[in-house]
Amino acid sequence: MRSIDTTDVTAGFLDELVGYHLRMTSNKFQADFAVTLAGTGIRPALFAILSIVNDKPGINQGVVGEQLGIQRANMVSLINELLEQKLIARSVSKEDRRAYRLSLSEIGRDTYIRCATAIRAHERALLANLSAKELTALITTLKKLHSHDGD
């Protein structure tokens, strides 16, 4: 007999587990994004990369990955997809010749705008039940929870 407290792990444990609700909600949003982007050649992860590069042209590939929580090794094929679709361009950094600077092509910027507009519309639909207050509270709380290191 271990000294395990069984009394509080009662029915409904999952229902109070934030991680469970996060997974359910995140999956719903990701699935909706995927449907929204279907036919564009863009997937959620690719869109996120386009968005970061749009905001900060010339950003290094590794930095993009850091900001998105995508490991360097997994960035490679994603970047290759965007290159093959000619949505981004890359050039060797002059300060550090190991690094790649990324920027959007014209097509890339067009594609990004189109996807962003569609995503925003879909997200508004998903959030239709929330008040403005609830929405800002949600974003604030989520940012607190995932912002870098556990602080």
Place this chain on the structure above:
Amino acid sequence: MRSIDTTDVTAGFLDELVGYHLRMTSNKFQADFAVTLAGTGIRPALFAILSIVNDKPGINQGVVGEQLGIQRANMVSLINELLEQKLIARSVSKEDRRAYRLSLSEIGRDTYIRCATAIRAHERALLANLSAKELTALITTLKKLHSHDGD
């Protein structure tokens, strides 16, 4: 030239996208859960199944999947894992001989309690920065967002 409104899709689009913050936060929690459960033979998805079955012994396999957003086809191997570890038992339903009724074994219940206790501790750490109000608001909002159909 399409009639696309480029003016609002400005820098920082991702930072206002709920789906992005959900994914980042959910991934952080899932990764922490996976670490918490490392060595137990249990993964987040398996734990969720154990929790549902613990709460409603005799529940049908398909119903468990529905509640967790796991498709029937994907439930099969998960249930097989739990059966191989002798954490659950299943029997043919008398009302519907196509269906399986699931319940936890003794070992299954022990394992569930141990995992739940560990997860709760880890989740508390992840949530340490939130006030009680923020926490309840978060759960309420997430439930609204993922609860069945888009209502």
Place this chain on the structure above:
DNA sequence: TATTGTTATACTCTATAACTATA
């Protein structure tokens, strides 16, 4: 006909280790 569980299969995202070229 419809549904429960199953098989087979593929895609997406994530994780780790070892390599190269530069620093």
Place this chain on the structure above:
DNA sequence: TATAGTTATAGAGTATAACAATA
């Protein structure tokens, strides 16, 4: 020696179609 990007590979979750047994 450390870092940026790469290669190779594996794990885990999710998605669809087609099938057998039962309803």
